[in-house]
Structure formats: structure tokens, C-alpha cells
Amino acid sequence: MTKLRADPARSLVSLATRLLPAQRRDWGQAMQAEFDAVPGPWARWRFALGCARMALVAPRQAGGPGLLVRVGLLAGAAVVGLGIYGLAPAMAAVALLVPAVLAGLIWLALLRARSATGHQGTPGWPLQALILGGVAGWLGVVMYGVVRYPAMGAFNLWGALAFTGLLAGYVGMALLPPRVVTGQVAAARGPALVGGLVTGGLIVAGGAVAHLSDVQVLKGWSWLGLLVTPMVVGAVAARSSGATGAAAHTRLDPGVRAALQAGVWAGLVGGLLVAVGGMSVMYLAPDLYVPTDAYTVHAFQASGLPDIITYEVLDSLGGLSVLLVAVPLLSTIPAAVGGALAASLPRQTPAS
Amino acid sequence: MVDPRRYSPQTIAVLGGLAAQPTRWRYGYELGQQVGLKSGSLYPILMRLADQGLLEAIWETDPPHGRPPRHLYRLSASGLVVATDLAVAPGPTRRQRPQPAGAS
Numbered sequence: 001m002t003k004l005r006a007d008p009a010r011s012l013v014s015l016a017t018r019l020l021p022a023q024r025r026d027w028g029q030a031m032q033a034e035f036d037a038v039p040g041p042w043a044r045w046r047f048a049l050g051c052a053r054m055a056l057v058a059p060r061q062a063g064g065p066g067l068l069v070r071v072g073l074l075a076g077a078a079v080v081g082l083g084i085y086g087l088a089p090a091m092a093a094v095a096l097l098v099p100a101v102l103a104g105l106i107w108l109a110l111l112r113a114r115s116a117t118g119h120q121g122t123p124g125w126p127l128q129a130l131i132l133g134g135v136a137g138w139l140g141v142v143m144y145g146v147v148r149y150p151a152m153g154a155f156n157l158w159g160a161l162a163f164t165g166l167l168a169g170y171v172g173m174a175l176l177p178p179r180v181v182t183g184q185v186a187a188a189r190g191p192a193l194v195g196g197l198v199t200g201g202l203i204v205a206g207g208a209v210a211h212l213s214d215v216q217v218l219k220g221w222s223w224l225g226l227l228v229t230p231m232v233v234g235a236v237a238a239r240s241s242g243a244t245g246a247a248a249h250t251r252l253d254p255g256v257r258a259a260l261q262a263g264v265w266a267g268l269v270g271g272l273l274v275a276v277g278g279m280s281v282m283y284l285a286p287d288l289y290v291p292t293d294a295y296t297v298h299a300f301q302a303s304g305l306p307d308i309i310t311y312e313v314l315d316s317l318g319g320l321s322v323l324l325v326a327v328p329l330l331s332t333i334p335a336a337v338g339g340a341l342a343a344s345l346p347r348q349t350p351a352s
Numbered sequence: 353m354v355d356p357r358r359y360s361p362q363t364i365a366v367l368g369g370l371a372a373q374p375t376r377w378r379y380g381y382e383l384g385q386q387v388g389l390k391s392g393s394l395y396p397i398l399m400r401l402a403d404q405g406l407l408e409a410i411w412e413t414d415p416p417h418g419r420p421p422r423h424l425y426r427l428s429a430s431g432l433v434v435a436t437d438l439a440v441a442p443g444p445t446r447r448q449r450p451q452p453a454g455a456s
Contacts, residue, residue, distance in 0.1 A: 027399055030409075030423030031391065034380045037422060047381070050391030058396060 009048040010035060016048075016055035019111045024058050055111070069110060077103040088143040090150065093160030098139070101168045109175035123174060123265050124189045130196070131174040131265075134272025135167050138324070141279040145317055148283070149310040152317075166324055173268055173328075187241035188261035195233030195262065196269020199225050199331065203270070204277035211281075211288045226270070230331040233266045234259030234338030259339020260332055267328030274327060275320040282316055289316070362389055363397050364438055367406070370427045371435035377410070377424035398425060406431030 013035045017028025031051045038047045077099035084095035122128060142163070146152060155163065206222020238255030282289050286309050291297060300311040359367070365387040370378065384394040401407035408428045412421040427435060 024399065027395060027423075030380065031395060033420045033422045034391075036419060037379065038381055047391045050393070051395070053392035054395045058399065 009041075009044045012048040013051045016051040019055040019108075020058055021111075027058070028055075056107075070107075073103045073107060084139075084143065088146045090146045090152075090154035091143060091160070093155050093157055094163055097160050097164040098167060101164050102171055105168060105171050105175055122177060123192065127189060127193050127196075127265055127269065128174045130193070131170055131268050131272065134269065134276055135170050135174075137276040138272060139167065141276055141283070142317060144283065145279070145313050149313050151306050151310045152314045163321075166321060170268060170272070170324075173264065187258040188237045188265065191233040191236040191240065192262040192265035193269065195229050195266035197273065199229040199266060199270035199327075200273025200277065202229070203274045204281065207278060208281050211285075226327065226330060227334050229270075230263045230266055231334035231338035233262045233331075234335030234340075235342035237262035237335075238339035238342040253340070253343050255343035256336060256339040259335045259342070263332040263335020263339075264328055266335065267331030270331060271324045271327035275324050278320055279316060282313065286313070359438065360397075362387075362393055363401070365389070366394065366397050366401070367427070367431065367435040367438060370407075370425065371432060374427050374432050374435075377426050379422055379424065383425065401431065406434055 010032075013032050017025065017032055020028045028051075031054070035044065035047055035051070038044045080102075081095045081099040084091055084098065088095075123131070146155075202222050202225030206225075210222075237258040238253075241255045241258035289312050290308055291300070291312060297308070300308050303311050305311045305314070366383065366389070369383055369387040380391070380394060380398065384391060387394075389397070398407060398409070402409055406428055407425055408431075409423055409425050412424055415421045
């Protein structure tokens with residue numbers, strides 16, 4: 001049996017072909033066939049990079065809105081960048097990186113939408129709107145914090161890169177979900193939407209009530225939502241998928257696959273709700289968040305920040321950024337468990 | 353008469369390269385080597401020429417054993433008229449950098 005060796009240059013040409021619109025697909029196949037005739041690794045890489053570039057600039061058929069879309073994207077990115085910089089000059093690096101990366105992702109999403117086989121399905125417009133709105137919300141609360149509490153300081157390059165990467169991850173999963181999370185989109189969308197809202201809502205509400213009423217146990221219990229809700233979401237998605245047994249092209253049971261998809265999207269929605277909701281509550285009532293425990297007070301004194309509210313806001317922004325990564329990752333585990341349990345249950349077969 | 357301002361120097365070079373042997377079917381990589389264009393520039397030009405009906409493209413019918421069929425290109429009748437009107441001489445583009453002899 002011949003063992004296939006990975007060839008990244010060839011993979012790049014294949015990717016370029018998939019990015020081409022359907023009516024240009026034969027040109028992609030022509031490039032792939034031509035690639036086999038290119039001699040030498042250096043020439044093959046140059047050829048593959050050229051193909052990738054071609055996929056991004058391939059001329060549309062007559063009458064296409066290519067130029068308009070490009071100009072619109074560039075203008076939109078410029079407006080967003082100038083807006084961020086104008087409102088929060090301390091986020092200059094973010095103003096440069098975020099619009100450029102987001103415009104690139106939108107462009108890739110447009111390319112994928114035009115492509116016949118490249119279109120793998122999306123979470124649907126309600127989830128997309130919620131995730132993109134949440135991303136805008138997170139950008140907004142961070143900008144507000146930087147402006148309202150200037151002692152936090154400006155974003156450095158590494159901070160801006162991490163911030164941009166986080167936003168790009170969310171936008172990418174909303175607009176360009178990878179194949180692994182689009183096999184059972186129809187079954188995953190509804191449970192993901194409801195589950196994400198419930199997960200995030202429970203955590204935010206629990207935290208707010210705990211601070212207002214000083215009943216800390218509520219805060220702890222609200223985090224159970226992160227465990228239980230995705231499990232239910234996964235189970236519902238798996239049952240909705242209406243399929244059992246691993247499909248020929250995948251090692252995963254379709255029900256578990258649907259559960260994983262629902263878990264990821266529920267986690268994205270929940271994570272954004274926790275982050276944006278949590279920071280909004282803090283901005284509305286910052287005095288409630290003034291820490292009194294010795295450890296935090298000592299940490300504040302060592303931070304060099306001028307006041308404890310600024311310290312708490314900065315600390316919360318950092319903590320919630322971590323949660324934005326952790327919540328989607330953590331929610332997939334109970335979702336997969338719920339999906340596997342639901343998939344293992346016997347199904348009702350229609351009477352013949 | 354064709355307005356040469358409608359065509360970029362690279363497109364004119366491709367037309368010239370094809371017009372040098374108008375009846376011969378050409379491979380894309382070979383044509384790119386001849387006119388000094390990389391794949392990222394060559395293929396969009398070929399696409400536009402085909403869209404305008406100036407280029408014929410077919411798949412190779414009897415490729416050598418073990419190799420997939422490749423695309424072949426040559427000027428259409430109207431493409432040859434345009435190339436002749438432009439009076440392009442086959443050769444490299446203005447931007448082409450000199451390459452060492454035997455470079456692939």
C-alpha cells in the first residue's frame with residue numbers, strides 16, 4: 001500500500017481551487033494538473049503561492065460585484081479602524097489589526113459563499129448575528145474601559161495581537177466554520193442558540209444576583225449552567241439529527257457530531273454573553289465590585305494602578321478574555337457527553 | 353483597430369507568446385515561463401482572455417501514463433486578430449527580471 005506523504009504546496013493549490021467560484025472551478029483543476037508538471041520544490045512553492053493569490057483575485061464573470069465589494073470592504077475597514085482610533089487612541093494597534101483581519105475574514109466568507117463545494121454551511125443568520133453582535137459588544141466594552149479608565153494604559157502589540165486573534169476566532173467560527181462543525185448544521189442551530197443564551201444568561205444573572213444580594217453561593221451554582229446546559233443542548237441536537245451510526249465519510253456518529261457543533265456554538269454565544277454582560281454590569285455598578293479581601297487588596301497595591309476600580313476593571317477584562325476562550329472549549333465536553341448518551345438511546349422506528 | 357490601452361503589458365505579452373505559434377496548443381506553466389509571468393498573474397489573464405473569446409482552452413486527451421491531463425491553450429481566430437492588431441512581438445514583459453540560463 002502506498003503511503004501518501006503530506007505535500008503542503010499541493011494542499012495550497014487544492015485550497016485555492018476550493019476558494020474559486022463554481023464557474024471558475026475548471027481553472028482550479030487546470031492549475032492542479034499543471035502543478036504536477038512543475039519541477040523542483042522551490043518552483044512548486046512559487047506556483048502554489050501564485051495559485052493562492054489567483055484564488056483571491058480571480059476575475060469574476062461579467063457583471064459581478066467584485067470591485068464594489070472590495071471597495072466597500074476596504075472603506076468599511078478604514079471607517080472601523082478610524083472609529084476605534086478616534087474613540088480610543090490607546091487602542092491604536094487594535095485599530096490597525098482588527099479591521100484588517102475582519103475584512104479578510106468577510107472576504108473569505110464571500111469567496112466561500114460563491115464557491116460550489118467550498119460552502120460547508122453556516123450556523124444560520126440568528127446565530128451569526130448574535131455572535132457578530134457579541135464580538136462588536138466585546139470590542140465596545142473594552143473600548144469603553146480603556147477610555148473610562150485611562151490609567152489601564154495602552155494596548156501593546158502583543159495585547160493587540162491576542163485581542164485580534166480572539167475576535168478573529170469568534171468571527172471565523174461564525175462566518176467560516178470548518179468542516180468538522182458543519183456536518184449537521186440543521187440539527188445544531190436551534191439547540192446552540194437557546195443553549196448559548198441560557199448558559200451565558202445563567203452565569204451573568206447568577207453573578208449579578210450574588211453581588212447584589214451578597215449570597216455568594218448563587219454565583220457558584222450559576223456556573224453549573226456551563227455543565228448542564230451544553231449537555232442538554234448536545235442531547236437535543238443529537239436527537240434532532242435523526243441519524244445513528246457513523247457515516248461512511250466520518251468516524252463520528254452524526255448525533256455526536258451534531259452535539260459537538262451545538263456545543264461549540266452554544267459556547268461561543270454563552271462566552272460572549274458572559275463577557276459583555278459581565279463587564280456591562282461592572283461598569284453600571286463598579287462600587288459593588290470593590291474587593292475587600294486581603295489578597296486582592298495587596299495585589300492592587302503591588303500593581304501600581306492609581307485606584308482599585310481601575311485595577312478591578314483591568315483584572316476583569318483579563319479574566320473575561322480567558323473565559324471567552326474557555327467557555328466554548330469547556331461547553332463541548334458536556335455537549336459531546338450529552339450527544340453520546342442521546343445517540344445511545346434506542347430510537348422509535350416508524351411503523352411500516 | 354484594437355486599442356492597446358485596453359490591455360496590460362502582461363496581457364500583451366501573453367497574447368504575443370501565444371501568437372508566436374498560433375496553431376500549437378500550449379501548457380500554462382510553459383507559457384508562464386516563456387513570458388515571465390507567475391501563476392498568480394498568468395491564470396487571471398488566461399481567464400479574461402477566455403471570457404472575451406480570445407483564447408481556446410481544452411483538456412489534454414492523451415496524457416502520458418501516470419500523469420493527469422493538463423489544460424492546453426491557444427489563441428482563437430479573434431484572439432489572433434487582436435494579437436496581430438496589437439503587433440506584439442513574442443517576448444518577455446517589461447517587468448520580467450533576467451533569469452539564469454536553464455532556470456526552471
